[in-house]
Amino acid sequence: MSEVLIRREGAVGYISLNRPQALHALTGEMCEGISAALSAWRDDPEIAAIVLDHAEGRGFCAGGDVAMVRRSVLEDGGEAGRAFFRAEYRMNHLLFTYPKPVVAFMDGVTMGGGVGLALPCRYRVATENTLFAMPEGAIGLFPDIGAGWYLPRLRARIGVFLVLTGARLDGAECLWAGLATHYLPSEHVAEAKRRMAEQPDTIDAILSELSVEPPPARLARNAERIERLFAADRLEDILAALEGDPSEWAGKEWKAVAAKCPTSAKVALRQFAESLNKRDFANEMALEYRLAARMIMRPDFTEGVRAVLVDKDNAPRWEPAQAEDVTDAMLDEIFAPLAASEEWTPFPT
Numbered sequence: 001m002s003e004v005l006i007r008r009e010g011a012v013g014y015i016s017l018n019r020p021q022a023l024h025a026l027t028g029e030m031c032e033g034i035s036a037a038l039s040a041w042r043d044d045p046e047i048a049a050i051v052l053d054h055a056e057g058r059g060f061c062a063g064g065d066v067a068m069v070r071r072s073v074l075e076d077g078g079e080a081g082r083a084f085f086r087a088e089y090r091m092n093h094l095l096f097t098y099p100k101p102v103v104a105f106m107d108g109v110t111m112g113g114g115v116g117l118a119l120p121c122r123y124r125v126a127t128e129n130t131l132f133a134m135p136e137g138a139i140g141l142f143p144d145i146g147a148g149w150y151l152p153r154l155r156a157r158i159g160v161f162l163v164l165t166g167a168r169l170d171g172a173e174c175l176w177a178g179l180a181t182h183y184l185p186s187e188h189v190a191e192a193k194r195r196m197a198e199q200p201d202t203i204d205a206i207l208s209e210l211s212v213e214p215p216p217a218r219l220a221r222n223a224e225r226i227e228r229l230f231a232a233d234r235l236e237d238i239l240a241a242l243e244g245d246p247s248e249w250a251g252k253e254w255k256a257v258a259a260k261c262p263t264s265a266k267v268a269l270r271q272f273a274e275s276l277n278k279r280d281f282a283n284e285m286a287l288e289y290r291l292a293a294r295m296i297m298r299p300d301f302t303e304g305v306r307a308v309l310v311d312k313d314n315a316p317r318w319e320p321a322q323a324e325d326v327t328d329a330m331l332d333e334i335f336a337p338l339a340a341s342e343e344w345t346p347f348p349t
């Protein structure tokens, strides 16, 4: 059975993730299959819109095949891992620049690679099942898939908060933050898809009609203190701000930030500061590919995947373990350009 199901219904092209045993986490072949379908439909006059969803069981997409990337680092010097990120980021860029409307149904877990599929889409549907997170700091990676483009542009330092804490947002919070464009009860999802196949030129109206008022977003209540306590661009300053705040909330978030890989956190903060100045999504993906190529070869990545996905002891030993021991010189090496022949490029047009 194919890990991506491609089919057409009326004037709508369907791309359905189908790797239920891994919560539809993306493999390189899945990324290539998605890109091939998108490319074929781009110039097909009979396709007016695309739907991106998951096939069976729980959805939507738990991330990327980081267990494979870890094996690649241990066995082939990371070659297969880099090939995976190259393919994934090309797919992200193709979606970002895609001329036809794409509707992503984030009806379930939407983490890492799943976020990279959903955020470039014109319509991003959250439901009561949506669980959204950027958890890369837990495995010694960094927020990739274009996160440096989308997240620093969110209001009130929400993006910095998301990547440093690994916080999980529900569907109502995604709508509040602008990560989702619509909130539908999951029981309306089939109806929405059926109507889109009949009238793909009225997607706006279909989604509006089937939308409901979500429950209050918890995140809205914390926005003021997130903006204040996550304001700094230095990890040490954010940790100190959280530590200096008397609220129970700040204590809990301090623990979350302090447990993550300090190098991942510092890479994310520098990436977000630099990416705000970028005018071109391709430049962002080229930067993220450099970071990916460097970060997967650091011991924190193999250790983080071991702790979270292999042994599942959730007790990674980071090196360095303390924020102040991650130096600017170390970051300079991670951010340095690759050899010209190794740099990421989008699909040729």
Ligand code: QUE
Binding pocket: 021, 022, 023, 025, 026, 062, 063, 064, 065, 066, 112, 113, 135, 136, 137, 138, 139, 141, 308, 309
């Ligand atoms: C950070 C990540 C991932 C993660 C957990 C993290 C990630 C990923 C998965 C995942 C989850 C369930 C599966 C699976 C993979 O978890 O990228 O195959 O069944 O894919 O803390 O980046």
